[in-house]
Amino acid sequence: GIQVEQSPPDLILQEGANSTLRCNFSDSVNNLQWFHQNPWGQLINLFYIPSGTKQNGRLSATTVATERYSLLYISSSQTTDSGVYFCAVEPKGGSEKLVFGKGTKLTVNP
Amino acid sequence: GAGVSQTPSNKVTEKGKYVELRCDPISGHTALYWYRQSLGQGPEFLIYFQGTGAADDSGLPNDRFFAVRPEGSVSTLKIQRTERGDSAVYLCASSLRGAMINEQFFGPGTRLTVL
Numbered sequence: 001g002i003q004v005e006q007s008p009p010d011l012i013l014q015e016g017a018n019s020t021l022r023c024n025f026s027d028s029v030n031n032l033q034w035f036h037q038n039p040w041g042q043l044i045n046l047f048y049i050p051s052g053t054k055q056n057g058r059l060s061a062t063t064v065a066t067e068r069y070s071l072l073y074i075s076s077s078q079t080t081d082s083g084v085y086f087c088a089v090e091p092k093g094g095s096e097k098l099v100f101g102k103g104t105k106l107t108v109n110p
Numbered sequence: 111g112a113g114v115s116q117t118p119s120n121k122v123t124e125k126g127k128y129v130e131l132r133c134d135p136i137s138g139h140t141a142l143y144w145y146r147q148s149l150g151q152g153p154e155f156l157i158y159f160q161g162t163g164a165a166d167d168s169g170l171p172n173d174r175f176f177a178v179r180p181e182g183s184v185s186t187l188k189i190q191r192t193e194r195g196d197s198a199v200y201l202c203a204s205s206l207r208g209a210m211i212n213e214q215f216f217g218p219g220t221r222l223t224v225l
Contacts, residue, residue: 030212031212033213033214035216040218041218041219042216042219043153043201045215045216048213086152086153088152095168096141096158096166096207096212097155097166097169098143098153098214099155100153100154102150
């Protein structure tokens with residue numbers, strides 16, 4: 001099945017710093033989503049981005065489907081950005097299930 | 111409610127017991143998914159419903175796991191003869207299937223602990 005790899009696995013930042021999280025996937029996809037899992041375990045939708053670039057406030061994402069990767073940019077990080085960021089893909093030609101990476105654990109220190 | 115809801119939020123049971131976990135999807139969403147998340151891992155797919163029928167149950171680990179969605183809305187995940195290895199957070203998601211759009215929205219999860 002499709003493989004989804006996220007890097008880095010862990011990231012520690014000072015408040016105000018910028019960061020880039022990466023998601024590589026091994027096969028063609030219909031759909032790609034980025035989620036933030038907060039300390040209470042809730043998965044919060046950040047982006048639905050099978051291709052192209054989107055921005056939402058301090059966050060933006062770019063997916064290059066032909067090269068099988070996606071990037072999540074976080075600018076001017078805040079302590080509330082802490083948590084685990086997941087990339088999830090819907091493989092092309094399969095059912096509509098999402099396949100998740102192992103996540104990037106982000107810690108933003110004040 | 112506006113989002114996906116799941117009950118109970120926590121469930122503690124003893125090995126060998128039967129449990130039911132409930133999911134209420136976002137109103138009008140036709141697709142419903144169950145995932146399981148173990149500590150330190152990403153969620154893993156269990157089963158997907160389109161309407162009342164299970165369109166893909168390939169993620170169910172064994173025949174102790176079963177899920178239903180009799181009226182095409184609420185779904186129940188049922189686990190028989192629970193084992194300690196079943197301990198995890200069980201997540202439900204729903205989506206509005208449309209042309210080329212399948213954004214999934216997740217509930218808060220049920221944390222299952224099998225003693």
